[in-house]
Amino acid sequence: MRILLVEDDKRTSDYISSGLASSGHVTDVLADGRDALAVGLRESYDVVIVDRMIPGLDGVSLVKSLRAAGGKLPIILLTALGGVEDRVEGLEAGADDYLTKPFAFSELLARLHALGRRPPMAQEKTVLRVADLELDLVRRIARRAGQIVELLPREFSLLEFLMRNEGRVLTKTMLLERIWNFNFDPQSTVVETHVSRLRAKIDRPFEVQLIHTVRSTGYSLHAPR
Template identity: 70%
Template sequence: MRILLIEDDRKTSEYVAKGFAEAGHTCDVFADGRDGLFQAQRDCYDVLVVDRMLPGLDGLAIVRSLRAARIGTPALFLTSIGGVHDRVEGLEAGGDDYLVKPFAFSELLARVNALARRPPVQEQKTVLKVADLELDLIRREARRGGQMIELQPREFTLLEVLMRGEGRVLTKTMLLERVWDFNFDPKTSVVETHVSRLRAKIDKPFQAQLLHTVRNTGYRLHAPR
């Protein structure tokens, strides 16, 4: 079994990694949250073991980012934050299990083995394509007709949501929820402004239009017929 351990406490990471090795498993260890996220995105693991309090990027953000990228590798939070609200928050962020420090390694190993026995998820898409437009979710790169397109982080997320909904009309409310995490209308033109900027980058320099406005409804991204 291949395990990715993201843990910044050296004594804990050495103890856990040694235990996994003695159990016959391969364990890669990262102490920084951003480095751990990058590794989880670029390589294939059977289980992730993630601390919540990490430098660079906290554990909740790591798991949320992986789930947003449709990476379903089972994740176990191993943390000293053990309140009921904290455990619920971890599971709702996309975690599959939650173990509070201090812990017995035998229990950690049993939980990791149980997660690894779950039926494998379908292979996750890491590159979205609509016509000649491509969005690489791992490299965080956009290209159209082989030409690199520079996108700001929010533009990238907006394009990802539109591409995942290819052919469907996405309303302003839906985009506010999925891109800005707003559950209300802030009464601003933030959606219209970002759509306009995105259109200028992915459509205007090219012959065929992909991003369309559906009057009084929303927006739709689809390949030209």
């Protein structure tokens, strides 16, 4: 899943984003509610995790603003305020779930998965398709020509990002920042290594190549033109 995390406490955001990355999810982290509103309305996410006490625009106001703009993606509120009235206010603002700090990461992950199993809204994609390649984001299953392709969590995230950007050229820098949360390192071969492994699984066993190298630029996933 692609997740937007809105949390201004760095220790908490690092804890959550690290755990999500290990579970194969792609996470964007923001610390300001107004920035999150702009990004949430512009970008496509599967789930938003929002801390209640954030600068710029508090978590409840952010949820209300996203809902008022027509956003229907699942939202989990994180907060140190665990009273009944606090939970009711958050849920009535439009949050789908409410998790009180401190919490176990395993519980947050379970709640994310529970939201992922809900019947999707009509406009939300839970299955990505390019030619005969299919990626089920909820069940986390990849298929090519009807055959299941076993992917490691990082490979799944890489393929998801490529498929979400079908036809676009993604640079090495973009991939490092999005999938590994790395700053650009000209000596790193992690992108090339993972793309090679991904190709070995979803391209080489089949007649048609979908992952294309754009010389001196990056990679693009698309059907033959």
